[in-house]
Amino acid sequence: MRAWINGVGWMTPAGCGMGRAGSEQPLCAGQLDIPTRAQVFEEPDKRFGRLDPFSRVGLAAVAFCLRDAGEEHWTEKRPIGIVASSRYGCLGTDVAYLETMLPDGGKLASPNLFAYTLPNCFLGEAALRFGLTGNSLLLNQKDDNGLCAVRFAMEELSWSGQQGVLAGFCDLPFSEMGLEVDFPGSLFFLLGREPDARGVTYGELRLSGDQLFFKDKVVPDFSALVKACLGAHFINRFPGNKFQGKPACRDKEAVKR
Amino acid sequence: MxxxxxxxxxxxxxxxxxxxxxxxxxxxxxxxxxxxxxxxxxxxxxxxxxxxxxxxxxxxxxxxxxxxxxxxxxxxxxxxxxxxxxxxxxxxxxxxxxxxxxxxxxxxxxxxxxxxxxxxxxxxxxxxxxxxxxxxxxxxxxxxxxxxxxxxxxxxxxxxxxxxxxxxxxxxxxxxxxxxxxxxxxxxxxxxxxxxxxxxxxxxxxxxxxxxxxxGEIPMAFVAGWGAANDAHHVTAPARDANGLILSIRQALKKADVGVDRVAAINAHGTGTVYNDAMELKAFKAIFGNGLPPVHGVKGSLGHCLGASGGVEIGIACRALQEQKIPGTIGCWEAEDEAQGMIGASAQSIDGEYLLCCNSGFGGVNGAVLLRKGDS
Incomplete structure (x- = not known):
């Protein structure tokens, strides 16, 4: 199974960013700020403010990934799927919903919050904004190397007629339960059946058995795949983009700590 | 394969x-x-x-x-x-x-x-x-x-x-x-x-x-075709034009290389909400036209079992193919105009090897599975 990595986008403690405008590894520990609409979309977006934090973070990463791949704007819906992995899903939203439901015997249960107590709903938000009609789902599993969504997406491309699949993760820390995540936030790759239409791509990804290879080198984990993609070759390849990468993770981390 | x-x-x-x-x-x-x-x-x-x-x-x-x-x-x-x-x-x-x-x-x-x-x-x-x-x-x-x-x-x-x-x-x-x-x-x-x-x-x-x-396992049914697609329309409401479900069903038929005339029956998601059921009927009409086979849904009997519903319905569909019969749609006492003659509260006989199962959900998700009759 083969695919091309045509875009990388994220919303992490490093901020919102994308591969072709970033120069540092975006996966890092630290405080995750929930993005505002203006950080993600240039135009007003009526629904963004109603989204729960989990959906905002995931949607931001998808938006930056598609922007990175030159696939943000569309006129006709396209067969692109989304596969996201998450250990904790929308647990924070579940608790927020319960805080509206439990008092007064359910009288004040929030319909808006309830709509986001399904962790796949942010995929629906992404699908409707970007016209993505491929298969969309969220995975929960023990995933030691973080690559389960990428592998799943490769398999999707092998059996379906989808032209591409967004594959990545979305996880927010949940301090009430003492749950920390190695890399809070969200990051997505756009895997294409073909290289980027603009003739540029990060490289070829291959799945052989359970083993992933990027540019013919073994991919040990998700973080290594991100690093391998964000080589110097792509830095400022598309200058002038309004949404340049935020301060590098390392610098920001230094401030936070 | x-x-x-x-x-x-x-x-x-x-x-x-x-x-x-x-x-x-x-x-x-x-x-x-x-x-x-x-x-x-x-x-x-x-x-x-x-x-x-x-x-x-x-x-x-x-x-x-x-x-x-x-x-x-x-x-x-x-x-x-x-x-x-x-x-x-x-x-x-x-x-x-x-x-x-x-x-x-x-x-x-x-x-x-x-x-x-x-x-x-x-x-x-x-x-x-x-x-x-x-x-x-x-x-x-x-x-x-x-x-x-x-x-x-x-x-x-x-x-x-x-x-x-x-x-x-x-x-x-x-x-x-x-x-x-x-x-x-x-x-x-x-x-x-x-x-x-x-x-x-x-x-x-x-x-x-x-x-x-x-x-030594005997096939209850073959999973002949499948498809999945997103409406890209709304997070909680189905697409009025049924585009995601239509796409899913087309993929399933294509995968199985089966024409619509060979589908003996459809197990619909059939939640009982105004918009879901209308969307499904629109999809079925778009795919099958005037040759729409009998349709049924089980949520009037079992309620909407959320993530488990599709699996239960696929199990029922296997049995339906074996018995060449579909159960009635409990609660459908007066079928809406688009469903007249296709859906009823009584069990119906079917005649054929294939049965289509469809489900949809929040986030714009749609899935279609085409089953073929097994050996027993």
Whole structure:
């Protein structure tokens, strides 16, 4: 199974960013700020403010990934799927919903919050904004190397007629339960059946058995795949983009700590 | 490409344990919808649900444990090298609800990882598997994943396990969304006004044809085709033009290389909400035109079992193909104009080898599975 990595986008403690405008590894520990609409979309977006934090973070990463791949704007819906992995899903939203439901015997249960107590709903938000009609789902599993969504997406491309699949993760820390995540936030790759239409791509990804290879080198984990993609070759390849990468993770981390 | 066979199915629903019991109940026109005793419904739009009979409410733990126990008992042993695909929208959500209600620390057990570990242990599987969350199409999408793994030669056996309980968390949410019917739901009826929630556990064992033969398993049905697509329209409402479901069905027919004239019947999602049922009928008309085969839905009997619903319906569809009969659509007392002559409250005979199953869910998800009659 083969695919091309045509875009990388994220919303992490490093901020919102994308591969072709970033120069540092975006996966890092630290405080995750929930993005505002203006950080993600240039135009007003009526629904963004109603989204729960989990959906905002995931949607931001998808938006930056598609922007990175030159696939943000569309006129006709396209067969692109989304596969996201998450250990904790929308647990924070579940608790927020319960805080509206439990008092007064359910009288004040929030319909808006309830709509986001399904962790796949942010995929629906992404699908409707970007016209993505491929298969969309969220995975929960023990995933030691973080690559389960990428592998799943490769398999999707092998059996379906989808032209591409967004594959990545979305996880927010949940301090009430003492749950920390190695890399809070969200990051997505756009895997294409073909290289980027603009003739540029990060490289070829291959799945052989359970083993992933990027540019013919073994991919040990998700973080290594991100690093391998964000080589110097792509830095400022598309200058002038309004949404340049935020301060590098390392610098920001230094401030936070 | 390996052919994919469904060899064993276990169901636990409001109509009892086991596919045989469920099938007989459906043919007899029974409904498991009844007043809910599990929690106080005074402040909700409805007091009705299709609860599994005899589930003990644990002081610690989750009702899902009891459903899982009964599914394991029904299913019996499965080969330990099966891949595990779980399909649950909210897992052990009652644990979270109880912890928040009591102001206690939230236990790790509310997460999916411990649930997957427990399921693997109960079935004595070597791998822990994954949970697939695709809202109310979760088990359909999980079965599609399993079928594609087997068909592509990446797995020989996959156990798909759909599990969801009727919790106050979910019930209150659908009530807040104004999606619950005050009375038992009426799928495809012209007076339908919302859904009724249910709960279920379902296990489906998929195998490559060769492995099934080696294991002495008799195919109940073949998974001949499948498709999945997003509406890209709205997070909680179906697309009025049914584009996602139409795409899914077309993919399933194409994958199976089957013309519409060979589909003997359709098992619809049929939630009983105005928009879902209208969307489905639009999709069916777009695909089948004037040759629309008989359609039925089971949510008037079982309620909407969320992530488990697709799996239960695929089990029923296997039996329908074997018996060449589809159960009546309980609640469809006066079919809406578009469904006249195609959907009714009585069981109907069918004639053919293929049956189409469809499910849709929040997030714009749609899944379609085309089953072919098995050998028994």
């Amino acid at each position: 390996s052919r994919v066979v469904l060899t064993r199915i276990a169901t636990v629903t409001a109509l009892g344990d086991g596919l045989g019991t469920l099938w007989q109940g459906l043919l007899a026109g029974q409904s498991g919808i009844a007043p809910i005793k599990r929690f106080d419904c005074n402040n909700y739009l409805s007091g009705l649900g299709a609860c599994i009979d005899g589930l003990a409410t644990p002081t610690e733990g989750s009702l899902l444990d009891a459903v899982l126990d009964r599914v394991v008992n029904e299913m019996g042993e499965v080969p330990p090298d099966c891949r595990l695909l779980v399909a649950s929208t909210k897992g052990e959500i009652d644990r979270l609800e109880n912890a928040c209600r009591r102001g206690e620390k939230i236990p790790q057990a509310v997460l999916f990882e411990p649930l997957l570990e427990k399921i693997a242990r109960r079935f004595k599987l070597s791998g822990r598997g994954m949970n697939i969350n695709a809202a109310c199409a979760s088990s359909t999408i999980a079965l599609i994943k399993g079928a594609s793994l087997i068909s592509g030669g990446h797995a020989e056996m996959v156990l798909v396990l759909g599990l969801d309980i009727l919790s106050e968390f979910v019930f209150s949410g659908f009530s807040a969304l104004q999606a619950l019917s005050p009375d038992a739901c009426r799928p495809f009826d012209c007076h339908r006004n919302g859904l009724t929630l249910g709960e279920a556990g379902v296990a489906l064992l998929l195998m490559s044809e060769e492995r099934a033969r080696q294991s």
